[in-house]
Amino acid sequence: MTLRSAPSRSSPSQPDGAAALVWYATIVAIGLNLRPLLTSISPLMATIRHDTGLSFSGASLLTSLPVVAMGLGAFGTGWLARRLGDTRGVALGLVAIAAAVGARAFAASGGALMFTAVAAGAGVAAIQALLPAVMKQRFAHRVPLAMGLFSASIMGGGGLGASLSPLVARAGNSWHGALAVWALPAVAALGLWLWLNRGNRRGRDAGTAPASTAAQSAAPVPVWRKRRAWTLGLHFGLVNGGYTSLVAWLPAYYQQHGASVEASGSLLAAMTVFQAASALLLPLAAARFADRRPWLIAGLCAQWIGVVGLAAWPEAAPLLWVAAAGAGLGGTFSVTLVTALDHSGDHRIAARLVAFVQGLGFVIAALAPLVAGRVRDLTGGFTAAWIMLAVSITAMIVLTLAFSPRSYGRWLGIHGSASLDAV
Secondary structure, three states, X not given: OOEEEOOOOOOOOOOOHHHXXXXXXXXXXXHOOOOHHHHOOHHHHHHHHHHHOOOHHHHHHHXXXXXXXXXXXXXXXXXXXXXXXHHHHHHHHHHHHHHHHHHHHOOOOHHHHHHHHHHHHHHHHHHHHHHHHHHHHHOOOOHHHHHHHHHHHHHHHHHHHHHHHHHHHHHHOOHHHHHHOOHHHHHHHHHXXXXXXXXXXXXXXXXXXXXXXXXXXXXXXXXXXXXXXXXXXXXXXXXXXXXXXXXXXXXXXXXHOOOOHHXXXXXXXXXXXXXXXXXXXXXXXXXXXXXXXXXXXXXXXXHHHHHHHXXXXXXXXXXXXXXXXXXXXXXXXXXXXXXXXXXXXXXXXXXXXHHHHHHHHHHHHHHHHHHHHHHHHHHOXXXXXXXXXXXXXXXXXXXXXXXXXXXXXXXHOOOOOOOEEEO
């Protein structure tokens, strides 16, 4: 059995050849900006804590607050899309990231850093919720490739933030500059996005269908009332809870084991390399199959192996553990979003589902580094936090069994609205 996602009637012509390559390059350029605001802080956490007086629990807010903003902000992207359109909404998200990250050059207190974290997280929320809808619309039959590139670039940007920030801090003798420098790629991505969409009018962002058609298509789907939306959101949240915990505390964990700031940052960067590779390759491997569950379970198992290795044998093979955890995190992240998009062939309905999934998911994920930081304060180490993470991954493996392709149409409560055809 194969799965076809019928494109919505409002879909524009699908880009091919050089036009498709430009679109893919733009998606990658934007994705690279969505994680350095998190990962640039982690390797420099000890210095930042020393200069700002933040506790471990307080410092964890620098990672969890933007994730909360990603989640809560995703719930408002429907209003943003209606008011501004997808193109302007994505542009506004890039402006927010560039302004907030650039302001870190002058942030002298923990409170100021937290404000920039929230503002940048809100920008990321707009992009993560709106750009998948654009990809669903423009790449209706190549969603796994587009989503894989987007997810891989997100992970790759996280790796760049972790690996380059300590070098910039050492070269400039300032952690402020090492955090603020990540405003530059956001400005570059904004310029590329505006150039690609030059001449777009607000009404063309959502396609060329009449407003009555769009309303007719999207109105019957109250996403927040659907159990499947909550299940997907929980799944996505627990996946990203593993990511936010490792981004926040993996360098600190290995610094406790004697690693330098540069070496611990390199481990985090290595993890994101494997994340990026898996985020691209796993959805491509799953693209020809209607059932995404085996690929989700494979990613979760890899993540479980990595986390258990970190807890039980941290110094035995650190690169192996971060490679397994990273591959599991990256692949599961992108395939979970592809699975959510699978639930409807109409890009408007798919956008609403993905926005809800990310909104709920990132709010859940924001709690993970807070819990890990609190566990560290209470126990003096992170082993208990990794064990808790392994238990949650086990629960996710069981939850994945619910995502049968035969259930995709039923989540709407209106048979046929999902535009999914089994042949």
